Amino acid sequence: xxxxxxxxxxxxxxxxxxxxxxxxxxxxxxxxxxxxxxxxxxxxxxxxxxxxxxxxxxxxxxxxxxxxxxxxxxxxxxxxxxxxxxxxxxxxxxxxxxxxxxxxxxxxxxxxxxxxxxxxxxxxxxxxxxxxxxxxxxxxxxxxxxxxxxxxxxxxxxxxxxxxxxxxxxxxxxxxxxxxxxxxxxxxxxxxxxxxxxxxxxxxxxxxxxxxxxxxxxxxxxxxxxxxxxxxxxxxxxxxxxxxxxxxxxxxxxxxxxxxxxxxxxxxxxxxxxxxxxxxxxxxxxxxxxxxxxxxxxxxxxxxxxx
Numbered sequence: 001x002x003x004x005x006x007x008x009x010x011x012x013x014x015x016x017x018x019x020x021x022x023x024x025x026x027x028x029x030x031x032x033x034x035x036x037x038x039x040x041x042x043x044x045x046x047x048x049x050x051x052x053x054x055x056x057x058x059x060x061x062x063x064x065x066x067x068x069x070x071x072x073x074x075x076x077x078x079x080x081x082x083x084x085x086x087x088x089x090x091x092x093x094x095x096x097x098x099x100x101x102x103x104x105x106x107x108x109x110x111x112x113x114x115x116x117x118x119x120x121x122x123x124x125x126x127x128x129x130x131x132x133x134x135x136x137x138x139x140x141x142x143x144x145x146x147x148x149x150x151x152x153x154x155x156x157x158x159x160x161x162x163x164x165x166x167x168x169x170x171x172x173x174x175x176x177x178x179x180x181x182x183x184x185x186x187x188x189x190x191x192x193x194x195x196x197x198x199x200x201x202x203x204x205x206x207x208x209x210x211x212x213x214x215x216x217x218x219x220x221x222x223x224x225x226x227x228x229x230x231x232x233x234x235x236x237x238x239x240x241x242x243x244x245x246x247x248x249x250x251x252x253x254x255x256x257x258x259x260x261x262x263x264x265x266x267x268x269x270x271x272x273x274x275x276x277x278x279x280x281x282x283x284x285x286x287x288x289x290x291x292x293x294x295x296x297x298x299x300x301x302x303x304x305x306x307x
Contacts, residue, residue: 030296032068038093038119039071039290040086040147042136044129045254047075047083054253054278055124061283066291072119076135086121086136090143094118117148120293122286125152126159126250126276127203129196150289154250155203158281160210163192163248166273172246173215187271189242191233192221193264194250201229204250211248218242221250224260234268247272252282 039062043055052073059071072093074086084092097118104111123136133152140147153159167173172187192208194200204221212219218240222233234245247265249256253275265272276282290296 032066037117040089040119040121041073042086042121042123043254044076044132047078051254057278058283061280062287065287086139087143090119090145090147094145117146119147120290121147121149122289123152124252126154126252127194127200128152148293150293153285155206157210159207162276162279162281163211164214167248170273172273187244187246188217189237189245190219191247192219192250193224193247195225195256224264230264231268245270249275251275253277
């Protein structure tokens with residue numbers, strides 16, 4: 001028999017421990033606020049099934065980090081059917097928000113009239129490209145929809161991690177310097193290839209310094225879209241003692257013709273890693289741009305150590 005206060009046998013009763021504040025308390029999971037703007041990923045380049053798969057994986061990562069997130073994809077060169085344009089995605093998001101409000105009013109639900117941005121547009125670019133960013137900005141303006149436009153994803157330490165991983169996947173860098181195993185094909189000089197001219201080269205240089213610290217080899221940035229830039233940097237690296245060079249694309253992928261990368265690598269006679277693609281850091285950084293724009297505390301972004 002038990003009494004209202006516990007078992008009659010007098011055995012101790014395990015009571016729930018009160019939740020303690022402080023650094024050891026597990027943080028409450030972050031969820032998207034109700035009615036929050038959509039995250040719209042602005043995808044440059046020629047749309048394709050591969051591009052769509054990459055973009056869908058990026059937004060899937062963002063959704064997994066922030067449950068309830070309304071994430072959509074708009075293409076700069078879309079066709080409004082298979083690949084919806086950025087402008088049409090913004091218009092559709094606005095129409096849906098208006099429809100939800102009108103349905104609530106018709107149902108007699110007291111709701112606040114929607115205000116603030118309909119969407120936060122995040123360019124799928126690792127570094128600045130003024131020509132592409134002008135097109136993104138123009139598409140937002142042409143939509144006549146209230147939307148915030150964020151900066152590009154880099155520079156950021158997570159991108160240095162992603163570059164390291166891509167180089168190690170191509171056997172062009174040690175995956176873990178602490179274990180001291182050798183990679184016969186490891187590069188002793190890295191060309192960090194960007195697009196967007198001088199501004200992009202300077203921005204890539206910041207991430208390049210972080211990558212150089214990880215790899216303990218010289219890293220120099222160059223522009224794929226400037227004639228002679230890759231060759232000039234390759235010459236500088238070789239004149240300073242580097243003999244086995246590697247090309248590390250500081251690119252997500254859709255923003256450039258893959259043939260340009262292959263041609264640049266062939267020109268200077270070096271191997272090349274894959275673009276960053278849908279590496280998990282890309283989705284996390286896109287979400288970080290979104291949450292920062294809205295003033296939401298972002299999830300912690302801790303990359304996997306790759307020494």
